[in-house]
Amino acid sequence: MTDITSFQFQSVDKNVSKMDVARLRLIWAIALFSLGFMVLIGRTLELGLADPVGAVRKTVATKSGRTVIAPVQMARADIVDRNGEILATNLETSSLAVDATMIKDPKGLARKLAEIIPDVPLATFEKRLSSGKKFVWLKRKLSPAQKWKVNALGEVGLKFEREEERIYPHGRLAAHVLGYVDVDGNGLAGLEHYFDDEMKAGSSQVDIGDRTLRTSLDIRVQFALADELSAAMRAHSAVGGAGLVMDVKSGEVIAMVSLPDYDPNDIRGISKEALFNRATKGVYELGSTFKTFTFAAALDEGVVTLNDGYDATKPLRISRFLIQDDHPKARYLSVPEIFTYSSNIGTAQMALDLGTERQQEFLNNIGLLQPAPIEITEVGAPMYPTNWRKVSTMTISYGHGIAVSPLQLATGISAMVNGGRLIPATLIHQTDGVREGKQVIKPSTSRQIRQLLRMVVKKGTGSKASAIGYRVGGKTGTAEKAAAGGYNEKLLISSFVGAFPMDDPQYVVFALLDEPKGIKETHGFRGGGWTAAPVVKNVILRASPILGIAPKEEDEGLYRQIAMKIHDDKKR
């Protein structure tokens, strides 16, 4: 009995404790659930009260509360000119491929495709369509109209693949600066090649800002230069031409032209001649334009002053060379006259007084003995004698026996007129507009060179470059082309380098014609003063309003002193 009661007691006891346990568990469960709900409530409140912008910021990039969508990522960055005009851009396009296993009537389809895409031969289509392969390209980069027509065929085996195509909206304009890309979008020339890695998407290389490459070119000036140069090239039946417009204060290349040129949109079957960049890769003996450097060196070193002069009555004979003048005056010439009338005899004597070493050092200083540093890969190395003898000194003084690229010459001339600072040329837009440069001549020498250059246009060989109102100064250059064992006097390189406005030079304009022929309008002359100088003049007339240079009446007082030292024989 006791056993039973005790059992009962025990069981009751057990029951009670079971209830307690259950209740306890229930309380725990409720507590946990409540806690969970509290967390949820708390989180809901937090989300409800939180700053919506901040919450969104984590998922989408925003800017001051507005959602910003990343711009369309193309495989290559755009290239624009200094004003933001598009020079090269990537556009989406479609390429046509085929799964040849799904084609039932290859011949019939090939005929239809050949009608739509005429630049691929019928046989190619037939071969590819009946190849039995799973994937064969039929035509890369279709035009939208072609895509539409191919789609209308309704053939299931044909596939379109999304691709990007590089477009150069301005065609031939600035082709040599921009370069071109291959079918897979790899840069092969010009800026496209030099900045290939930077332009490709996802590159962590040098930042080219906003995924566009802003060049220093001004497409309007580029066109003015290209148009004038090609007109002169046609008129004189020249085989080639080169031209440059450069900002003397920042070294920015505003325009760079090389003729013949090519269309970078379609690079198939282009001759090497057209691809060759005469403005940077071509090196030429540029003739008398080099006298500017000889004069600058001699004046800067104090070897001569503008009051001195040299005897130019008869040609100089040195070893087997005969140095004579193209525009002989056959008299004693003052230093300004030697420059204005482009006397080789006078310049050669001046170079002798300057000395070989100082001449070499000076030319080295202004970067004429090294390849020009510029952002394209087609850069020609200058050619000069390894053994710089006395006769080399004399011929180099007037630009023979040394070959440099037009870009190097323009950079050097910029330094001569901008106050004596050598600023390396660049194709990249400089936001501040002025760059520091190495001082290569004294500002006072630069002033004298400006006066001399102005005199050449006012009174000397460069009168055809006189763009009224724009105070142009410059120097003509006419050189015979080097041929096997000497010079071919029938073939010329005629050039003109001009700077304007001469009272405060802003731009250097250079024009070169390769093998120009004399015509009736130039009385058969084909030198720089007759062929290249008018190009420079026309370019200045067209480009000045664009570049913001206003025509102005000239301050004659600037040149009075130097003008008195130049005697015009015809006037007497």
Add this chain to the structure above:
Amino acid sequence: MRKGLVILASFIAVAAGVAVLLLKLAVHEKEQELKALHVQIKRDQEAIRVLEAEWAYKTSPSKLQDKSLRFLALMPPKPDQIILTPAVVPLRPTGEEVDSNVDVLLPERIRKKIEEATKGKSRHKSSREGKAL
């Protein structure tokens, strides 16, 4: 009392559940909208790129020159036709100047409006009152 509490609690729970579900659906819908907008913006950006390239192609200097020669009787300006500031134009009419640029004059009808508004306050200069140099 206790029963009421349970009913109330379950009612709140169901209501809250429904509200959260509706909220979720609404958010989902907004997200879809946003996604669609993104797609639309991308497509527009693509279109803008194409249009910009086309604009550059059609306004290329060589094409503009060609059109200008064909349709306009305009020649390049001569240096003596270019002046530094409009102020030196002979017999230039005077008038109300634009605040931001003194070289720009307001057109006649706007000038008249201003004149009417300021009538009586001050006599306005006649626009034909030429200024000879």
